[in-house]
């Protein structure tokens with residue numbers, strides 16, 4: 001795991017975009033994994049700028065979302081497919097086509113089958129080359145909430161009450177409006193991606209970040225499974241990194257070594 005600690009979320013997002021742009025310049029037409037939520041928004045803005053400057057393009061790429069809410073109308077602005085379309089799809093954004101943006105099919109009558117189909121689609125595409133991740137305050141990645149299997153594949157999941165409260169801000173501050181279930185890539189699905197880029201910002205993520213990087217691997221903090229992945233970059237701001245015991249070592253490693261192949 002490579003940990004980059006930055007003064008602000010903005011600096012960390014710029015670094016994240018730089019890493020993605022460089023990765024795609026070396027490996028064009030790679031498959032990108034997409035997170036939603038507020039954390040990657042500055043990163044996506046940077047990718048749009050890079051596209052406008054001619055330095056980056058998703059024209060020839062597939063992109064797979066990490067997760068999707070179940071039970072929402074297809075035109076709801078908070079449906080993750082719609083959020084990602086707004087951020088990345090089109091020749092005025094990053095060149096990603098609507099057809100190449102893949103999200104779980106929540107119009108399928110059986111979410112378990114939709115989850116199996118989504119897992120199969122990721123595998124059929126040859127897997128994800130670079131997966132962008134955020135992290136929940138309770139340590140979830142994708143929507144893999146605490147206490148689930150560390151080797152899960154894409155599945156139908158319930159949102160923990162902490163997540164319902166945290167995500168109420170996208171639903172008129174009313175947690176009752178947040179969908180109760182979702183389809184999420186499983187922890188094993190995420191572990192199968194070749195490279196992972198996780199961003200975390202702010203005080204509210206401090207415990208999750210400490211557990212992710214320095215905690216014991218446990219189902220209680222699902223993101224800790226990433227300690228077993230060979231290629232993970234974690235970009236954090238000072239506020240979320242405040243309780244890391246070994247931050248000096250991480251800073252030195254960040255300065256002296258290459259982060260991604």
Ligand code: F6R
Nearest residue numbers: 035036037038039134135136142
């Ligand atoms: C969303 C996702 C979640 C979020 C997490 C943090 O696709 O996979 O794991 O990354 O809930 O959300 P924000 O960024 O809104 O704090």
